[in-house]
Amino acid sequence: MSTTQILFWFLSVVALFSALMVITSKNPVYSVLWLIVTFFSISGHYILLNAQFLAIVNIIVYAGAIMVLFLFVIMLMNLNKETEPQKNRWLKMAGAVAGGCLLLVLVAALKDTDIKQQQALVNEGSIGLIKNLGKELFTTYVVPFEISSVLFLSAMVGAVVIGKKE
Amino acid sequence: MPINYYIFLSIALFAIGIVGVLTRRNAIIIFMCIELMLNAVNLLLVAFSKMHYLKNAAIDANAGMDGQLFVFFIMVVAAAEVSVGLAIIVMMYRNIHSVDVNFLNRLKH
Numbered sequence: 001m002s003t004t005q006i007l008f009w010f011l012s013v014v015a016l017f018s019a020l021m022v023i024t025s026k027n028p029v030y031s032v033l034w035l036i037v038t039f040f041s042i043s044g045h046y047i048l049l050n051a052q053f054l055a056i057v058n059i060i061v062y063a064g065a066i067m068v069l070f071l072f073v074i075m076l077m078n079l080n081k082e083t084e085p086q087k088n089r090w091l092k093m094a095g096a097v098a099g100g101c102l103l104l105v106l107v108a109a110l111k112d113t114d115i116k117q118q119q120a121l122v123n124e125g126s127i128g129l130i131k132n133l134g135k136e137l138f139t140t141y142v143v144p145f146e147i148s149s150v151l152f153l154s155a156m157v158g159a160v161v162i163g164k165k166e
Numbered sequence: 167m168p169i170n171y172y173i174f175l176s177i178a179l180f181a182i183g184i185v186g187v188l189t190r191r192n193a194i195i196i197f198m199c200i201e202l203m204l205n206a207v208n209l210l211l212v213a214f215s216k217m218h219y220l221k222n223a224a225i226d227a228n229a230g231m232d233g234q235l236f237v238f239f240i241m242v243v244a245a246a247e248v249s250v251g252l253a254i255i256v257m258m259y260r261n262i263h264s265v266d267v268n269f270l271n272r273l274k275h
Contacts, residue, residue, distance in 0.1 A: 008167055012175050019179055019202055023186035028194055035198050038179075042205050051212050054237055058208075061241050066201065066248050073252050074194060077259050095188030103181035107174060116170040120213045121220040127231045128212075136231050137238070148242045155246035159253040 004122050007048055015041040028074050032067055039063045049120065051128035172213035179206035193255050193265040197248075204244050208237045 018037040025031045039062045046055035126132055137145055179202060186199030215233025222229035255265060262269050 004167070008171070012171075015175070016178055016182070019182040022198060022202065023182060023190065023195070028192060031195055031198060035202065038202065039205065042209055045209055046212055049212055049216050051216075051234055051237075054208075054212060054234055057238065057241060058205075061245055062201070062205070066245060069248060069252055070194060070198060073256060076256070077265065079192070079194075079265070092189045096185050098188055099181050099185030102184055103177060106177045106181070110170070110173055110177070113170075115173075116168065118169045118217050119220055120167050120169050120172055120216040122167050122216070125216060125219050125223070127215065127219050127228060128234055132228065133231065133234060133238075136228060137235060141235055144239060148239060151243065151246050155249050159249045162250065162253040162257055 004048065007044070008122075011041045011044045011048065014038075015045070028079050029071065032070050032074065035070075036063050036067050039067070046128075048122055049128065050123060050125050053128060053130045053133050169213060169217045172210060176206045176210035176213075179203075179209070191266050191268055193258065193267050196267065197251055197255070201244065201248070204240060208240055211237050211240075 015038055018034045018041065021034040022031045022038065025034060039058060043055045043058045043063070046052075046058060183199045183203035183206065186202065187196050190196055190199070211233045215230035218230035218233065258270070259265055
């Protein structure tokens with residue numbers, strides 16, 4: 001087993017375990033912390049695929065900004081184990097069965113596709129580097145990039161309008 | 167790495183996100199599970215972009231780069247979505263003093 005494979009399995013196990021802990025933790029603060037672990041392991045996968053730019057952006061934007069926002073809102077609301085609303089047991093079981101059925105159907109449908117001989121290039125390839133992605137982003141994708149700035153502006157205005165006291 | 171490992175890992179993460187949305191009642195946890203599903207899709211997009219690159223690198227040096235740029239735009243949209251969504255959750259908490267989604271069922275009537 002090569003180092004890449006060991007890293008792949010390790011990161012996959014960490015991602016799945018911490019994702020399971022996100023949905024099973026009773027305390028919302030622990031859920032946020034486990035979700036940060038998930039995002040770090042997904043960033044590890046990006047590094048393994050040599051998508052360095054996305055790995056860094058994933059850590060900065062998701063693990064840094066978005067999760068801090070979640071943590072801030074949870075602490076603002078003072079949620080803890082006692083006030084955490086719980087669904088009844090049957091609804092939880094029905095949700096788990098529904099998700100399991102989705103997993104089963106997708107795995108069964110994609111198990112024997114002809115794509116499975118393909119390989120994903122790990123550890124090399126230059127398309128994930130900042131230089132190449134930046135060139136492509138500011139030439140071919142410059143219009144969507146500018147439109148996304150308008151989206152941010154409208155999201156900012158929307159958040160302020162929703163959040164302010166009437 | 168074989169591409170189907172990445173496919174199954176992403177499916178598993180996505181299914182965990184779905185289970186979280188269906189079983190939890192806390193609006194913030196539901197929102198976090200949506201982020202988890204977005205990240206599962208992002209991981210699969212990056213894996214497919216590297217697969218495409220391996221296949222077509224001889225023809226086009228930038229083959230598969232579109233996938234990684236889509237991931238970038240998904241992150242942009244997710245950040246905007248989180249800011250508005252958390253504002254809505256804070257407003258909901260201010261009005262009904264709870265983040266329980268079952269109290270939102272009056273939207274039905």
